[in-house]
Amino acid sequence: QSALTQPASVSGSPGQSITISCIGTSSDVGTFNYVSWYQQHPGKAPKLMIFDVSNRPSGVSNRFSGSKSGNTASLSISGLQAEDEADYYCSSYTSTSTLVFGGGTKLTVL
Amino acid sequence: EVQLVESGGDLVQPGGSLRLSCAASGFTFDEYAMHWVRQAPGKGLDWVSEINWNSGRINYADSVKGRFTISRDNAKNSLYLVMNSLRADDTALYYCAKGGSAGILDYWGQGTLVTVSS
Numbered sequence A: 001q002s003a004l005t006q007p008a009s010v011s012g013s014p015g016q017s018i019t020i021s022c023i024g025t026s027s028d029v030g031t032f033n034y035v036s037w038y039q040q041h042p043g044k045a046p047k048l049m050i051f052d053v054s055n056r057p058s059g060v061s062n063r064f065s066g067s068k069s070g071n072t073a074s075l076s077i078s079g080l081q082a083e084d085e086a087d088y089y090c091s092s093y094t095s096t097s098t099l100v101f102g103g104g105t106k107l108t109v110l
Numbered sequence B: 001e002v003q004l005v006e007s008g009g010d011l012v013q014p015g016g017s018l019r020l021s022c023a024a025s026g027f028t029f030d031e032y033a034m035h036w037v038r039q040a041p042g043k044g045l046d047w048v049s050e051i052n053w054n055s056g057r058i059n060y061a062d063s064v065k066g067r068f069t070i071s072r073d074n075a076k077n078s079l080y081l082v083m084n085s086l087r088a089d090d091t092a093l094y095y096c097a098k099g100g101s102a103g104i105l106d107y108w109g110q111g112t113l114v115t116v117s118s
Helices: none
Strands: A009-012 A018-023 A035-040 A047-050 A064-069 A072-077 A086-093 A099-101 A105-109 B003-007 B018-025 B034-039 B045-051 B058-060 B068-073 B078-083 B092-099 B105-108 B112-116
Touching (some): A009 A018, A018 A086, A035 A064, A047 A064, A047 B105, A072 A086, A086 B045, B003 B092, B018 B034, B034 B105, B045 B068, B045 B078, B058 B068
Parallel strands (some): A009 A105
Antiparallel strands (some): A018 A072, A035 A047, A035 A086, A064 A072, A086 A105, B034 B045, B045 B058, B068 B078, B092 B105, B092 B112
């Protein structure tokens, strides 16, 4: 199972909006609405931010949103804040009942 | 409060074996699937294995199939990973994570470090 494809890095200024893409295949993102997004600050464990493509767990800011079109899922963050600077990973359930992660995207808040 | 505490990580020689443990608390352990996910130093997340609530469904990444074995003891609220034939590329921080439906990993431990080196 090949990793999902994410941009290595994205950046934005405080208050701006950014979008991170996650490209999969018809064996994962394209077939299942089981895409999740995780935020990881340096030296910390990952934190679930979005599940089932577009749902936010309790306690996650509504500045975070998710969507999907075909084989591509996206994470959008509006009103960028310094605390959003972190690594972000997408994941998807797959046709072989496994999970696959993206390579990760480093978000820099300028 | 959900807590997941991993242990068992160590320095091991190539070809060696290791057993990781994950102690769970703060939720009804025997109602949820559990996962192992690893992260090599400076690299991204890499899913390793999943076990469902009653051990009736187990899945592995191709990279560890036949070498790693996941198991759980619901009476002890514990998850395990036995790793055999370890290779240098198994070096990573190993996280246990609580599973939701279809691959949701809603809580993570802080990880235990496995280093495979001679």
